[in-house]
Amino acid sequence: MRTHFKKALLLLLFIICSIPEMFSQASPEFSFSRNHVIIKGIDDSNKVPKIYRGHLLEEEITKTRTAILGKTIQEKGRIRFTPFVPFNWEQDYTIVYNRTYTYFHLKIPDDYQFISVKGVYPSADEVPANLLKWYVQFSKPINETAIYDHIHFLNRSGDTIPRAVLDFTNALISEDSKLLTVWIEPGRQKRDLIPNQELGPVFEEGKTYTLVISGIKDQAGVQMKDHFTKQFQVAKADRQQPDIHSWKITPPKRNTQLQLIIDCKESLDYGSTIESMQIVDSNNNLIEGNWQFSNKESTLSFNPLKKWNKESYTVFFNPKLEDLAGNNLDRLFDRKVGELSSSVVSEYSLNFKVQ
Amino acid sequence: MKTLLVIIISLLLSITSISANETSPLKVGFTAGNPEVTSINAITFGPEGILFIGDSKSAQVVAIDLSAHAKTDNSKVRIDKLDQQIADMLGAAIDQIQITDMVVNPENNNIYISVMHGSGNPLLLRVENNALKTVALDNVSFTKSEITDPVSNEAKDRRGRQLRRWAVADIKYTNGKVLLSGLSNKEFASTFRSIDFPFNKKQNYGSLEIYHAAHGKYETHAPIKTFLTADISGVTHIVAAYTCTPLVVFPMSDVKPGEHTKGRTIAELGSGNSPLDIVEVKSDNAHYLLISNSNRPLMRLDFDDLESFKASLTEPVTIKGAAVGVDYVNMPFVNVQQLDAYDKGFVMIQRESSGNLALKHGSSWWLSK
Structure with missing residues (x-):
């Protein structure tokens, strides 16, 4: 009797000891982040999880349903899945592992910095009717997919202007993916092209329009919270080339690090201008420093990294520096036949003395 | 006698094995590893299964050897909900993915999508x-070449920022040259460059100017949207489609480094339309150019018409929305987003009227005379 009792006790002990193991086999532990799914507490790491987009039921996972691409690393007692691109915030996912279905959804953090428009160029409230480009500065890198679908111009009645923006397949974006170039349909802005004849220019002199930027996502797939709008008035078309000789230079004082200021008399194109000047001293040494725009992109200022210690300096301007209508130092955007410039690049420079 | 026979057979076998192991001259510079492709803007096949990738972000052209992919039959290819399938693969929303190009390797009929x-x-x-x-x-087995930027080389600011961004719009290979057309984020113009292949240090770039037929008084700068090289009347030409729709031809020999080259406008394809892709297809008795468009159906131009059209359009088009120049036929395929030749027919990615984005074949029936 005592032997039977002992045997029963041993069996009970064995069962109790086996429970955690049985439990662990039945319920592996999952943890999720944007970059990984980790499965712990498993005894057979040869089973590979499959992860799907969406909250899917068993019958929805058919042969044609594609699992998410990624790398699975199998280690002792755990599996780590790294998706090819990070998982999205606020998106449902389904993990199928060992014939069990597990779901996860990553909530966007409370302190998430949503993408926003920091500024647009031209920043002026009045632009020429033949304006060619806008630049949009975003707070963080953008999702470039079909980016131009998110940029519209409205007229005073609130109607969207058709065919206002030139739609490129690949976004024209700066290297840091934060400054977007938007071309106003050149076929409409350029005189006598068919779109110009049929639809007229995008913007009409004397009228008011609103630039609307909405629904743009950041690279993590999170959409901007608020629309960005900017109202502007349209002035007469600008058919004059920028002329650097009409610009006014205010030279800094010698042995100071004060700014050099150039009054350009008109708003210039942000993208083609801001990085298109160089200053050299009389010995042809390049002066290091930073260029900035102010006064609605009509004033250029240069902050040197060192003091001005020479008597005379020269500012060189890139011939492709443009005004708002795409007229550059070499040519008008819209010019008559026969005025095609030669391939020889002219040199544009202004001298100034420091006293 | 027996020994002599054995020696001859051994010699023959060794010669065969040498030629089998010999690397093709085109692939001599290829190495195995990671070419660090950071973007794929456009792709095209050269000979011997070499895929060329235009990578704007890393400012490079990468050549990858894909000849190991076995010959296949995609003549009945059909994939529905292509965008959804790709989004599923990436666990992403559909508006987070963009199909940038689609090409067929003409040597083994494999279809690739970037x-x-x-x-x-x-x-x-x-x-x-x-x-x-x-x-x-x-x-992969690869070789690559940097895309030197004529503009940024002449002026980089002191903090080393890239001044102008050059985005690859299209890429093609012809006779030992990789040709690229590109867009700048700062200027409304097209830079066209030619890079020798196998790659060396030599790169030529120039701009291709056009006379806009619709434009009675003014010359124009415009970016090339898509192009190809084709033999027209025995001479290699670049056939370029611009964003404002004219179709322009330039003899390859006229494109000189660093110079503007003026082309001959041979067709206006209708205003309000932007060409998306242009390919050359040959069937038993026909030779066509196919052009897919943003706002017009797939167009078919006969090479016979192209060769016999000697004029250059210089007069304004007076009828609104009209297409003038070389004749073409509108094919019953609208919203064709990507296009390539496949054997004697073609394959395309088309947004169908139901909204379905489909990869599908276009029968050679449409191309027979």
Whole structure:
């Protein structure tokens, strides 16, 4: 009797000891982040999880349903899945592992910095009717997919202007993916092209329009919270080339690090201008420093990294520096036949003395 | 006698094995590894299964040896909900993915699709039995060349920032040269460059100017949207389609480094329209150019008409929306987003009227005379 009792006790002990193991086999532990799914507490790491987009039921996972691409690393007692691109915030996912279905959804953090428009160029409230480009500065890198679908111009009645923006397949974006170039349909802005004849220019002199930027996502797939709008008035078309000789230079004082200021008399194109000047001293040494725009992109200022210690300096301007209508130092955007410039690049420079 | 025979056979066998192991002259510079492709803007096949990738973000052209993919039959290819399938593969929303190009390797009929994810990650896919398979880009046989930027080289600011961004719009290979057309984010113009292949240090670039037929008084700068090289009347030409729709031809020999080259406008394809892709297709008795468009159906131009059209359009088009110049036929395929020749027919990615984005074949019936 005592032997039977002992045997029963041993069996009970064995069962109790086996429970955690049985439990662990039945319920592996999952943890999720944007970059990984980790499965712990498993005894057979040869089973590979499959992860799907969406909250899917068993019958929805058919042969044609594609699992998410990624790398699975199998280690002792755990599996780590790294998706090819990070998982999205606020998106449902389904993990199928060992014939069990597990779901996860990553909530966007409370302190998430949503993408926003920091500024647009031209920043002026009045632009020429033949304006060619806008630049949009975003707070963080953008999702470039079909980016131009998110940029519209409205007229005073609130109607969207058709065919206002030139739609490129690949976004024209700066290297840091934060400054977007938007071309106003050149076929409409350029005189006598068919779109110009049929639809007229995008913007009409004397009228008011609103630039609307909405629904743009950041690279993590999170959409901007608020629309960005900017109202502007349209002035007469600008058919004059920028002329650097009409610009006014205010030279800094010698042995100071004060700014050099150039009054350009008109708003210039942000993208083609801001990085298109160089200053050299009389010995042809390049002066290091930073260029900035102010006064609605009509004033250029240069902050040197060192003091001005020479008597005379020269500012060189890139011939492709443009005004708002795409007229550059070499040519008008819209010019008559026969005025095609030669391939020889002219040199544009202004001298100034420091006293 | 027996010994002599054995020696001869051995010699023959060794010669055969040498030639089998010999690297093709085009692939001499190829190494195995990761070419670090950071974007895929446009792709094209050269000879011997070499895929050329235009990678704007890394400012490079990468040549990858994909000849190991076996010959296949995609003549009945059909993949529905292509965008959804790719989004599923990446666990992303559909508006986070963009199909940037689609090409067929003419030597083995494999179809490749390049994709960019909104996070900036590129992906190359291959079609296998109407399913999408990934082509790993981190361990391949490759060679690459930097795309030197004429503008940024002449003026980089002191903090080393790239001043102008040059985005590859299209890429083609012809007779030992990789040709690229590109867009600048700062100027409304097209830079066209030619890079020798196998790659060396030599790169030529110039701009291709056009006379806009619709434009009675003014010359124009405009970016090339898509182009190809084709033999017209025995001379290699660049056939370029511009964003404002004219179709322009330039003899290759006229394109000189650093110079503007003026082309001959041979067709206006209708205003309000932007060409998306242009390919050359040959069937038994016909030779055509196919052009897909943003706002017009797929167009078919006969090479006979192209060769016999000697004029250059210089007069304004007076009828609104009219297309003038070389004749073409509108084909019953609208919203064709990607296009390539396939054997004697073609394959395309088309947004169908139901909204379905389909990869499908276009029968050679449409191309027979």
